[in-house]
Amino acid sequence: MQIRVDFTPMVDMNMLLITFFMLCTTMIKSQTLTIALPTNEKVQNEENMSQASANDAITIIIDAKKKAGPTPGTLMVDSVNGNVVNEIYYYDGKPGGDEGIFGPGGVVISANNNLKKSELLSDEVNSVGDHKARGIRDIIQNRNKEVLEKINALKKDLNDGKFGSLETKDGREEAMAKYNEAASKVRKDENIKKPVIIIKSTPEASYRGLVDILDEMQINSISKYQIDNITDADLVMLDDYRKHHNE
Amino acid sequence: MGRVKIARKSTFIDMTAMSDVTVLLLTFFMLTSTFLSKEPTTVITPASVSTEKVQETNVVQVLVSPKGQIWLTMNNDTSAQWSNTKMRVELLDKVTEIYNESHKKNPVSFNAQQKQAFSKLGAFGVPLSQMGEFLSLADEPEGLTKMDQWLGGEDPNPNHKTGIPIAVENSEDNLNEFQMWIKAARQTENANLAQAMKEGAGVAIKADQNTSFEIIHMVMDNLQTIKQNKFTLLTALKAGDE
Structure with missing residues (x-):
C-alpha cells in the first residue's frame, strides 16, 4: 500500500504566508543626505567670517510656481503626480550686481536686477547617447569646469x-x-577655481526642491555650498523679475 | 482498425517539491524582513541620488508632517546595556528634568507605569503637559488604539494635541519642547547615540516631499539653535539619474 499525502493545502497556506511577509516588509532601505549648517550664533569678530568672493558666488533661489488667474497665491500642482511645482532662479555675485538692487531712498532699480530664471532639468540624451547638461546643471557645470x-x-x-x-x-x-x-x-584643492553656491528658498517652495538642488551639488562635485535664509533683496528681485516678465 | 488506447493517468500532482520551495521562500522572507514601524503620518520622502544608507540603530528620527507637526522616534543600540526600553525611560527622565527647570510652576512627573508605557511606544509626540494623560491610556481597555488615534490627530477630544511643540524660540535658555527632547537624547547614557548625533548621522529628518520649505526651515533652525548643526535628511533612491 502506498501512502500519499496531498500537499496542495500546505502550498496554499505557504503562499498566503509569503504574500503576507512580502507585503509587510521594507526591502529598500532609505537613503540619507548629510548636511552641515553653520552655527546660528552671531559672529562677534568680523574677521572670522568666511566671505565668499563675489566672483565665485552663485545664489540659487527656489520658489514655488503660483497659479495665475483669479486666485493668486495658490500653488501650482503637477497634474500627474500632485507635487508642488518648483521654479529655479539664480544670480551671480551680489544681488543687483556691484551697484545693488536698491537705489537711493530704497527705490528698486530694475536695470540692476541680475536675477535669471533657470530650470531643474536633468541630462538630455542625444541620438548618439551622449549626455548633455541642461538648465541649472549646465550653469553649475560651466562654473565648476576645472574640478569636473x-x-x-x-x-x-x-x-x-x-x-x-x-x-x-x-x-x-x-x-x-x-x-x-x-x-x-x-x-x-584650493588652487582650482571653483564656485561657492548659496542655496536659498522661499517659504512656499517645497522640500523636494531643496533636496533636488542638494543633489545637483553632489552630481556636480561642488565642495562649497550652504543653505541660507532668503533676504529682502532676493524677494524684491524675484518680484521685480516677475513684473518684467509678466508672470 | 485498432482503436488507439489512451492510458488513464491520475491527475494527482505531487506537491511535495512545491511545498519545499514555498517553505524556503517563506523562511527567507521571515528572516530578512524588518517590519514597517507604525507612524502617526505617512510621508513620501523626496528622491535623491545619494546612496548613503540610513543608520538603523543609534538614531533619533524627526518625523515632520506637511502641516508642521513633529514626532520623534529613538532607536538605540542593539546591545542590552543600552537597549531601547532602558534608554527610553532615561530619555523621559532627562526631558522631565529639563522641562521642570523652565516650568517651575507646573512641573510634570511620571509614575513607573507611565514610564513603562513610554518605553514601548514607537513614535512619540505629545506636549509634555499632556504626556501623563496620554501614557495612562496604555492601561485602559483599547488604550493602544486610543493612543494611535491621539498621535494621528484623530482623537475626538479637541484638547488632545498631537505633535511636539516647536514654536521658534531662538535662545539657548528658553528652549521649546522639541529642543528639550533632542538635548535629552544627547544626554542619555548611550555613548554611541551621543557620538552619532555629534557626527550628524544620529539625527535624521523625515519629511514629505511637498512639505513647504518654511516648515523644514523651522526644524533646521531649531536644531541649529541647540548646536545640532549636522544632521541627515531621509531620501528615497532616485532611479535612472547619473
Missing part, C-alpha cells in the same frame, strides 16, 4: 583599472576607496 574635468579624468582612470583591478569584489572596493580619496582631494 579632473574628476572625469579620475573616473576614466577608475574604469580603465588604473586604481586597481575591478575584477574581484575586494579589488573593486579598494579601487573605489582610492578613487574617492583622489576625488575628494580634487574637490578640496
Whole structure:
C-alpha cells in the first residue's frame, strides 16, 4: 500500500504566508543626505567670517510656481503626480550686481536686477547617447569646469583599472576607496577655481526642491555650498523679475 | 482498425517539491524582513541620488508632517546595556528634568507605569503637559488604539494635541519642547547615540516631499539653535539619474 499525502493545502497556506511577509516588509532601505549648517550664533569678530568672493558666488533661489488667474497665491500642482511645482532662479555675485538692487531712498532699480530664471532639468540624451547638461546643471557645470574635468579624468582612470583591478569584489572596493580619496582631494584643492553656491528658498517652495538642488551639488562635485535664509533683496528681485516678465 | 488506447493517468500532482520551495521562500522572507514601524503620518520622502544608507540603530528620527507637526522616534543600540526600553525611560527622565527647570510652576512627573508605557511606544509626540494623560491610556481597555488615534490627530477630544511643540524660540535658555527632547537624547547614557548625533548621522529628518520649505526651515533652525548643526535628511533612491 502506498501512502500519499496531498500537499496542495500546505502550498496554499505557504503562499498566503509569503504574500503576507512580502507585503509587510521594507526591502529598500532609505537613503540619507548629510548636511552641515553653520552655527546660528552671531559672529562677534568680523574677521572670522568666511566671505565668499563675489566672483565665485552663485545664489540659487527656489520658489514655488503660483497659479495665475483669479486666485493668486495658490500653488501650482503637477497634474500627474500632485507635487508642488518648483521654479529655479539664480544670480551671480551680489544681488543687483556691484551697484545693488536698491537705489537711493530704497527705490528698486530694475536695470540692476541680475536675477535669471533657470530650470531643474536633468541630462538630455542625444541620438548618439551622449549626455548633455541642461538648465541649472549646465550653469553649475560651466562654473565648476576645472574640478569636473579632473574628476572625469579620475573616473576614466577608475574604469580603465588604473586604481586597481575591478575584477574581484575586494579589488573593486579598494579601487573605489582610492578613487574617492583622489576625488575628494580634487574637490578640496584650493588652487582650482571653483564656485561657492548659496542655496536659498522661499517659504512656499517645497522640500523636494531643496533636496533636488542638494543633489545637483553632489552630481556636480561642488565642495562649497550652504543653505541660507532668503533676504529682502532676493524677494524684491524675484518680484521685480516677475513684473518684467509678466508672470 | 485498432482503436488507439489512451492510458488513464491520475491527475494527482505531487506537491511535495512545491511545498519545499514555498517553505524556503517563506523562511527567507521571515528572516530578512524588518517590519514597517507604525507612524502617526505617512510621508513620501523626496528622491535623491545619494546612496548613503540610513543608520538603523543609534538614531533619533524627526518625523515632520506637511502641516508642521513633529514626532520623534529613538532607536538605540542593539546591545542590552543600552537597549531601547532602558534608554527610553532615561530619555523621559532627562526631558522631565529639563522641562521642570523652565516650568517651575507646573512641573510634570511620571509614575513607573507611565514610564513603562513610554518605553514601548514607537513614535512619540505629545506636549509634555499632556504626556501623563496620554501614557495612562496604555492601561485602559483599547488604550493602544486610543493612543494611535491621539498621535494621528484623530482623537475626538479637541484638547488632545498631537505633535511636539516647536514654536521658534531662538535662545539657548528658553528652549521649546522639541529642543528639550533632542538635548535629552544627547544626554542619555548611550555613548554611541551621543557620538552619532555629534557626527550628524544620529539625527535624521523625515519629511514629505511637498512639505513647504518654511516648515523644514523651522526644524533646521531649531536644531541649529541647540548646536545640532549636522544632521541627515531621509531620501528615497532616485532611479535612472547619473
